[in-house]
Amino acid sequence: MINYIIQVILFQILFLAVYDFFLSKETFFIKNRWYLLSTPIVSFLLPLVKIPTFQKVVSQEYVVYLPEIVLSPEKVIQETSWYPSINYIDVLFSLGVVFFALLFITKLVKIILLIRSCKLDKKDGYTLVLIPNQTKAFSFFNYIFLGNNIPKSQKEQIIAHELVHSKQKHSLDLLLFEFLKIVMWFNPMIFIYQKRITLIHEYISDEVAAKSAPKENYINQLLSNFFQVENIAFINQFYKQTFIKKRIIMMTKNKSKKMNQLKYLLLIPVLGIMLFYTSCANKQESKEISASEKLLIQNQKIKEIELQNIILENKLLKDSIKKLKKEKFYVEKLSDYMKKKLFEEQKSNSKAFEDLGIVTKEERKEVSFMTIDKAPTFPSCDSGDKDCFHKMVQKHFVRNFDAEMPKKLGLSPGRKKVFIGFKVDYNGNVTDVVARAPHPKIKDEVIRVMNALPRMIPGEQDGKKVNVKYSIPFTLFVEDNTKNE
Incomplete structure (x- = not known):
């Protein structure tokens, strides 16, 4: 819009x-x-x-924003919002519409009151409104307002x-x-x-x-x-x-x-x-959320809250999740759960990609992955299977990323954002890997992992092979080591 x-x-x-x-x-x-x-x-x-x-x-080049890769799911679940978000832009727009509508009505009422309170002189084709003790002169449709002092x-x-x-x-x-x-x-x-x-x-x-x-x-x-x-x-x-x-x-x-x-x-x-x-401008990737989609999101939030309660009440499940974290296997198990929740962050992430120079404003406007005829295919997936592509990229990343390395860099504890961009060109090669990270070593590690992706089956549009750009937000949680000592 x-x-x-x-x-x-x-x-x-x-x-x-x-x-x-x-x-x-x-x-x-x-x-x-x-x-x-x-x-x-x-x-x-x-x-x-x-x-x-x-x-x-x-020639068209498509940009895709993949679901976010998150390390430390416990903390993500605890950050689940209990309150509905407010679209302040919509609120501001509505207030402006109401204000200018009221302003228009006020001026219209002022003209109507002048017509009712002043002397009228009906002529051939128009009505003369005589305003006492005034030198005003103006017209509104067939009414001509004229001050008596003229x-x-x-x-x-x-x-x-x-x-x-x-x-x-x-x-x-x-x-x-x-x-x-x-x-x-x-x-x-x-x-x-x-x-x-x-x-x-x-x-x-x-x-x-x-x-x-x-x-x-x-x-x-x-x-x-x-x-x-x-x-x-x-x-x-x-x-x-x-x-x-x-x-x-x-x-x-x-x-x-x-x-x-x-x-x-x-x-x-x-x-x-x-x-x-x-x-030449492609259709926007983001579409208005329908009533049914809103209901699905609400149901998903309810499920997230239920899962949060289970985690807080069940010590055994909590220990199990920690074990999965050490084995670098938790993302694959939780990817389906996180998929819809993380979709809400994609819009803000796309702007962050632009601000950081990973995706230009023009590229972000041309987002049209939902309308591409055939998406790039991961080697082990069915042709054009987007969900499988996302899962396999995430799986590759989790298996190859050195999760212990950030702990040794002296970073302050908390949530750290990493932005990754890469392209699957018309030959299926993964190229142009770029990243922004809070530490150069993390950036180098991310680029190394993404460059190790296998050759894909390229995407197609109108029967022609096209380049498709991908962007992945990556959230890394750095623990406070002092608490474990």
Whole structure:
């Protein structure tokens, strides 16, 4: 989801850049209005478009995050969480949506109260709302709000201006961006879009209204008067000081040549680049957890708690686990138990791989192991058997890693994280083994063990052999030797 949002924002930045540099100075106001209305919507749709032809242009490399290898299962079991985790990003997003929704409703109620409390004068095609002791002038759909303190000589020109807003349904444009501001309140591009289209509305109304009177008189009226301005983003206001200079410049500017309309053709290569980018991006590995998957995770947590109680109550079982630890055989026995629990840590681990330089951000975005046609196969496993691959890699690691070596390095007791990355290339060879560890000797030992992996049967996608990158989080528990003395 975050990847989708980032793409939407980037596309909107690109569309706005094209508008500001090439189109904003032209007098094609109606076309610019539709440009500003359509491009933010297109930005939401483009990331969903995948063109297979583009996907085949770029060779794909897959990244897989294997289940974590853990030494000292007792301590892992004791760290089982008794409380459900909270997704603070979702909470923050929801609070933002509620806040901006309430802000919108408050402003809408303010307009409704003005309509109900002020004198109404129904005209042909619109309703004039007369606001006592005010110099406000703005419109909202077919309602034109006019302060009683505005001189009568100016009211006719203001009404003519606001009628253009009313007839061309400019309020609908502004409400669209109000809705987008609610659902994407964190996106600054939406606010910029709304400001741009508000200015376009004024250009359109000025162009029409100035035809009914000498243009010089209309400009002088803008310069010589100051009206109160409502702080409401989805109304069309006759007077907004920040726009006055730009409106006057545009009114005095010569009409753009029709040849300049060719600038809109810039959208063709821009859209092509965007489609190429979205099509080449693989589907995200992580999927939304369904209700059934959540239930499975809950059941697994219950089983973990039950196992914890058994371990704490049964001294014999505790001694048995310690014995398995000394024989370096416990991971194979507990791998099935740990598999689902450790899956929850894979997302945070994947970010850690990126921060440590083992996996780049681009590689992490291209994770798509779940959609690969045929995964690499460990020599003793059935073709494409992912679970068997994971188990055999873990088994190889436990059997070959010198578990006594970390105890001799003088490391502080506690949990130590090691990150391992390697690639099964299109020939089945294990290459590019990298690791980050709390001690150089541990790093060298990890690389030695992983380089000793046998040659695999390579993975395939669309009938072609492809490279597949793997990343394994490895947790090592260093005991406090002083307690044993």
